[in-house]
Amino acid sequence: MNLLSRSEEIMLLTILKLKENAYGVSIREQIRIDSGKTWSFASIYQPLDKLTKKDFVRKLKGEPTPERGGKRKYYYEITQEGRNALLEIKKANESFWSGIPEIAGK
Amino acid sequence: MSYRKYPEIARWLLTRLLRQNDHNAVIGDFEEVYSDIYDSKGGLYAYLWYWLQVFRSFPKFLNNMIRRSNAMFNNYLKITIRTISRHKSYSFINVSGLAAGMACCILIMLFINNEFSYDDYHEKADRIYRLVDDIYAPGRGVLETATSSTRFAPFLLQEFPEIKNGVRFLQRRRLVEFNEKKIFEDNCFYTDASVFSVFSFNLMKGDPETALSDPRTVVLSESIAAKYFESESPMGNTLRIDNTDYKITGIMKDVPANSHFIADIFISIETLIQIPNVKRNFFDNWARHEFYTYLLLKDGSDYKVLESKLPAFIEKHAAEDIKTILGGSLEAHLQPLKDIYLRSDRFMELGQNGDIKYVYIFSIIALFILIIACINFMNLSTARAANRAKEVGLRKVAGACRNQLIRQFMGESFIFTVSALLISLFLVLLIFPFYNSLTGKDFGFDDLLSLPILAGSFTILFFVGFFSGSYPALFISRFQPVKILKGDLSAGSKSSSLRKGLVVFQFTLSIILIAGTGLVLDQVDYLKNKKIGFDKEHVVILPIRLMAVRSNYESVKSELLQNPNILSATVSIGYPGEIVAGDAITIVRPEGDLKTTVAMFYTDHDFIKTMGMKLVSGRDFSKDITTDAEEAFIINEAFVKNYQIENPLETRFMWGDKQGRVVGVVKDFQYKTLKNEISPLVIHIAPNNTRIFAARIKPENISETLDYIQEKWIELNPGYPYEYSFLDETFDKMYRSETKQGQIFTYFSGLAIFIASLGLFGLASFLIGQRTKEIGIRKSLGASVKSILMLVSKEFTILILIANIISLPASYMLMSKWLQNFAYRVDMDWRIFVLSGVFALTIAVLTVSFQSIKAALVNPANTLRHE
Incomplete structure (x- = not known):
C-alpha cells in the first residue's frame, strides 16, 4: 500500500486531535496553530476528499447554523483504516529518521 | 446576529x-x-x-x-476509439480527407503569410514610399513605370520639409572580379549613401553613414563576400567591377528573401556622377527614367498630401525637359513600400512581384477544399446516424441530457479534427520540397511555428471541428429514445435530402476548380504560343560584353555563319520578352509633326529574318540598299493602328537628328507580356546600341552547334565568362507567374476532386451496405448485375449532373473575370466546361461503381441468409 502523503498525514493527525469537532474551519484553525501557516480551504479539502475516497475518514452531516449562512457542515471522523495508515506512516517516519545523527549541525 | x-x-x-x-x-x-x-x-x-x-x-x-x-470523458473517449477502430475505412476516409484539406490550407496559409510579409522587416517600412512615373506620350496612352528620374530625390528633399530622406537605385548586371574569380553579378545596385538610414539593411562592418559616400566604394552582402574572399578579409580590399577598381567599405547581412528587390552589391552612386557622359544623360535632366526613387517621410506626415503637391512640383521643374525630350507629360505617384510587392505591376519592376489577386484566388481555393473536406465528414456522420442512434437512445434512457450528447459528438469531431491536423502537419513537412519548387519560396519547419500559422491552424481546427461536428451533434442528439429503441428510425432518411444537397455542393466546387484549371492552362498556353508573332524556337542568345565585338559585329557574324548549322544571326538591343528600348520620335505629317515616345529595337539588317517575324507590307532591311542603314525604319501593325497612318510606307520619321522613312510593316509580335496590348514599336538599324547577339540554329545537331558557338564566342570574347540562353526559355519566363498559377490550380483542383470522391466513396459504400438485402432480393428475383449497377449509380449520377448544371454558369462567370486581366485572351472553349463536367462525372461513377459492382456481384444467398 502507498504511504500517506504529508498533507494527508497532517489531516488525519489534526482530525484525531480535534476529536468530535473536526470540520473544515476547525481543521484549518488547528493547522494554523500547530504549523503557524494559514492554508487555503482548497488545500484542506483536496486531501480530505482523497482520504474520504480511500475510506480513511468518514463524513458526518452536521446541523446548519446561521453563522454559516444556513449551510450545514461536515464533520470528519477517522476510520480504522485511517488509523492503520497513520501507524504505518509513523513507523516509516521513525525508520527514516533512525540513524540520522544530528541535523542541527555545528 | x-x-x-x-x-x-x-x-x-x-x-x-x-x-x-x-x-x-x-x-x-x-x-x-x-x-x-x-x-x-x-x-x-x-x-x-x-x-x-x-x-x-x-x-x-x-x-x-x-x-x-x-469519469464521463473517459467513457466518451473509449466510445470514440471503439467507433474509430470498428469502422476503419470510414475513419480513414474522414481523417485522411480532412488531413489533406487541412494540409492544403496550411500550405496556402504559409504562402499568403509569406506574401504579406514582404518588406516588413524595414523598421521604417510604414514611412517609406516609392516615387513612380506615369509617362504620357501623345497618341500612345500612358506608360506606367516603376522608375523615375534621378533628379526627383534631391529636388524634393530641398523643397518639402516633410521628406526626411531619399534613396535612388540603379540596377545593373556587372562583371565582378577578384583574383581568379570572374562572375557576372545580376544584383548590383548603384545607390546613395543614405540607403542604410532609410532601409533596414543590416550593415555588419563599415559605417552606415559614410560607407557609400565616396566614388568607387562598394558594400557587399555576406554571401557575395564569402564567394569572392575565402581567407582574406574583404573590408578595405579592392574588387574589380567592369574593369574598374572599387574599395570595399562595408559588409551587410544578406537582403532577406521577402524583399521586393534583392541587392547583393551596393555601389556608390557618386561613381556614376563622376562620369561626365553618364552625369549629362542621367543626372542633368528629368527625362531619363532608369532609376528607382524611395522617399522616407517624417513621422506623422501623410503621403497623400505630398502626392497632391507633386503636379505643381513637376510643372515647376520637370515639365519642360519632358516636353522637349520625350514630347509628352509626366505624372508622379507615391507607393507605400508595403504595397509594392503585392499591388504594383509597373513597367520595369525591380523583381518578380507577387499579385494580390493570386492571394485572393488561393484563399478561395483553400476555403473550397476545406469545405469539401468538411462536407465529407458531415455526410458520413449523418449517414451513419442510424448506427449511432441505438447508442444515443440508450444514453438518453440512462439519463443523458441533450447537452451531454452534443458535447460527446462535438468532442468526437474534435478528436477527428485534431488527429487530422497532426497528420496534415506531417503531410505538409513531406510536401515542403515539392511545394517550395512550385512556389519558388523557401519554407521550412520553422515557418510552421510562426505565430500567424499557428493561429491560423487553430482557427482551422476550431472551424472544421465545429462546422463538421455541429450537424451530427445537433441532429443525432435530437433523436427520441422511444422511437429509436422501437426501431422506428429509418437510416437517416430525414437527412438524406440535405446529404444530397451537400454532395451537389461539393461537386459543384470541384467542377468549378477543374474548369478553372483547364481555362488557366489554356490561357497560359495561348499567351506562350498562339499569338507571339515570331518563332521563338531554336534561337540562341549571347550577351555582348566587349566593345570590339559590338563594333565588328559583321565579322563576328560571318565567322559564326560559316557553320552550316547556324542559319542566320543578328545583333540587337534586346529580344522579345526582355529589354526593349524606348525613345522619342517625330512623325512627319502634313497636318503637323507629332512628337511621341515609342518602343524601339536597335538592330542590324537581319533581325526580322533571325527572329522569324513576318512582314505585313513593304520589305525587310536590305544590304543592297545602302541608305537603309541610316534611313530605314520598320514599324509594327500597332503603330499603324495607333497613329492612324493611312499609307505606312510613305510615312517619314525623325529620330534625334536622323531623318528616315518606313520601309516595312511587321506583323505584331509580343515583346512585352500580353497582359497589356501590344504597343507601337519601331525597328531600326543602330548596331552601336546593341547588347545581345542572337543566332537561329538548325533544330538538328543542337549540341554540336552549341559547342561550336561556345568555342568561337570564347575566342572572340577573351577574359569573359561564357553565357548563353535560349529565346523560348527566356520568353516563357514572362509568363512564369501564370504558369505557376496554372500548376498550382492543377494540383489543388486534383486534390479537391480526390477529397470529394473519397467522401462519395464512403457515402456510397455506406448506403449500398444498407441496401444489401434489397439487392439480394432483386438478384434472386432475376435482376442482372447491370440493372443493379444502374439502380445504385443512378442516384449519384443525377447528383453530379445537377452539380454540373450549377457549376457551369458559376465557373463561366469566375473565369471571364479572371480573363479580364489579360489584354489578349483565349476564347472560352465550351469543351473545357463539358470536359470538366464529364471528368467529374467519370470519377464519381467510377468511385460509386466500385462499391456497387461489389454489391451486385455478391451471391444473394449470402446476404439473405443473414439472421
Whole structure:
C-alpha cells in the first residue's frame, strides 16, 4: 500500500486531535496553530476528499447554523483504516529518521 | 446576529468551481470564517478576505473539478476509439480527407503569410514610399513605370520639409572580379549613401553613414563576400567591377528573401556622377527614367498630401525637359513600400512581384477544399446516424441530457479534427520540397511555428471541428429514445435530402476548380504560343560584353555563319520578352509633326529574318540598299493602328537628328507580356546600341552547334565568362507567374476532386451496405448485375449532373473575370466546361461503381441468409 502523503498525514493527525469537532474551519484553525501557516480551504479539502475516497475518514452531516449562512457542515471522523495508515506512516517516519545523527549541525 | 452582505460574485465563482454535491459544506466553511471576520474586523476586510481565499483556492479546486469530470470523458473517449477502430475505412476516409484539406490550407496559409510579409522587416517600412512615373506620350496612352528620374530625390528633399530622406537605385548586371574569380553579378545596385538610414539593411562592418559616400566604394552582402574572399578579409580590399577598381567599405547581412528587390552589391552612386557622359544623360535632366526613387517621410506626415503637391512640383521643374525630350507629360505617384510587392505591376519592376489577386484566388481555393473536406465528414456522420442512434437512445434512457450528447459528438469531431491536423502537419513537412519548387519560396519547419500559422491552424481546427461536428451533434442528439429503441428510425432518411444537397455542393466546387484549371492552362498556353508573332524556337542568345565585338559585329557574324548549322544571326538591343528600348520620335505629317515616345529595337539588317517575324507590307532591311542603314525604319501593325497612318510606307520619321522613312510593316509580335496590348514599336538599324547577339540554329545537331558557338564566342570574347540562353526559355519566363498559377490550380483542383470522391466513396459504400438485402432480393428475383449497377449509380449520377448544371454558369462567370486581366485572351472553349463536367462525372461513377459492382456481384444467398 502507498504511504500517506504529508498533507494527508497532517489531516488525519489534526482530525484525531480535534476529536468530535473536526470540520473544515476547525481543521484549518488547528493547522494554523500547530504549523503557524494559514492554508487555503482548497488545500484542506483536496486531501480530505482523497482520504474520504480511500475510506480513511468518514463524513458526518452536521446541523446548519446561521453563522454559516444556513449551510450545514461536515464533520470528519477517522476510520480504522485511517488509523492503520497513520501507524504505518509513523513507523516509516521513525525508520527514516533512525540513524540520522544530528541535523542541527555545528 | 446582524445581517451580513455576502460577496455574491465570489460565492458564485466558488459554486462553479465546486461541482460536487456537497459544495454547500465548503461554502459554509468560507462563510463561517467570513462572519467571524466580519464581526471582528469589519465588512470591507471580510469582503477582501473572502475574495483572497477564493483566489488562493482557485488552482486546486479547478484541478479537482477537472479530475472529477473525467469519469464521463473517459467513457466518451473509449466510445470514440471503439467507433474509430470498428469502422476503419470510414475513419480513414474522414481523417485522411480532412488531413489533406487541412494540409492544403496550411500550405496556402504559409504562402499568403509569406506574401504579406514582404518588406516588413524595414523598421521604417510604414514611412517609406516609392516615387513612380506615369509617362504620357501623345497618341500612345500612358506608360506606367516603376522608375523615375534621378533628379526627383534631391529636388524634393530641398523643397518639402516633410521628406526626411531619399534613396535612388540603379540596377545593373556587372562583371565582378577578384583574383581568379570572374562572375557576372545580376544584383548590383548603384545607390546613395543614405540607403542604410532609410532601409533596414543590416550593415555588419563599415559605417552606415559614410560607407557609400565616396566614388568607387562598394558594400557587399555576406554571401557575395564569402564567394569572392575565402581567407582574406574583404573590408578595405579592392574588387574589380567592369574593369574598374572599387574599395570595399562595408559588409551587410544578406537582403532577406521577402524583399521586393534583392541587392547583393551596393555601389556608390557618386561613381556614376563622376562620369561626365553618364552625369549629362542621367543626372542633368528629368527625362531619363532608369532609376528607382524611395522617399522616407517624417513621422506623422501623410503621403497623400505630398502626392497632391507633386503636379505643381513637376510643372515647376520637370515639365519642360519632358516636353522637349520625350514630347509628352509626366505624372508622379507615391507607393507605400508595403504595397509594392503585392499591388504594383509597373513597367520595369525591380523583381518578380507577387499579385494580390493570386492571394485572393488561393484563399478561395483553400476555403473550397476545406469545405469539401468538411462536407465529407458531415455526410458520413449523418449517414451513419442510424448506427449511432441505438447508442444515443440508450444514453438518453440512462439519463443523458441533450447537452451531454452534443458535447460527446462535438468532442468526437474534435478528436477527428485534431488527429487530422497532426497528420496534415506531417503531410505538409513531406510536401515542403515539392511545394517550395512550385512556389519558388523557401519554407521550412520553422515557418510552421510562426505565430500567424499557428493561429491560423487553430482557427482551422476550431472551424472544421465545429462546422463538421455541429450537424451530427445537433441532429443525432435530437433523436427520441422511444422511437429509436422501437426501431422506428429509418437510416437517416430525414437527412438524406440535405446529404444530397451537400454532395451537389461539393461537386459543384470541384467542377468549378477543374474548369478553372483547364481555362488557366489554356490561357497560359495561348499567351506562350498562339499569338507571339515570331518563332521563338531554336534561337540562341549571347550577351555582348566587349566593345570590339559590338563594333565588328559583321565579322563576328560571318565567322559564326560559316557553320552550316547556324542559319542566320543578328545583333540587337534586346529580344522579345526582355529589354526593349524606348525613345522619342517625330512623325512627319502634313497636318503637323507629332512628337511621341515609342518602343524601339536597335538592330542590324537581319533581325526580322533571325527572329522569324513576318512582314505585313513593304520589305525587310536590305544590304543592297545602302541608305537603309541610316534611313530605314520598320514599324509594327500597332503603330499603324495607333497613329492612324493611312499609307505606312510613305510615312517619314525623325529620330534625334536622323531623318528616315518606313520601309516595312511587321506583323505584331509580343515583346512585352500580353497582359497589356501590344504597343507601337519601331525597328531600326543602330548596331552601336546593341547588347545581345542572337543566332537561329538548325533544330538538328543542337549540341554540336552549341559547342561550336561556345568555342568561337570564347575566342572572340577573351577574359569573359561564357553565357548563353535560349529565346523560348527566356520568353516563357514572362509568363512564369501564370504558369505557376496554372500548376498550382492543377494540383489543388486534383486534390479537391480526390477529397470529394473519397467522401462519395464512403457515402456510397455506406448506403449500398444498407441496401444489401434489397439487392439480394432483386438478384434472386432475376435482376442482372447491370440493372443493379444502374439502380445504385443512378442516384449519384443525377447528383453530379445537377452539380454540373450549377457549376457551369458559376465557373463561366469566375473565369471571364479572371480573363479580364489579360489584354489578349483565349476564347472560352465550351469543351473545357463539358470536359470538366464529364471528368467529374467519370470519377464519381467510377468511385460509386466500385462499391456497387461489389454489391451486385455478391451471391444473394449470402446476404439473405443473414439472421
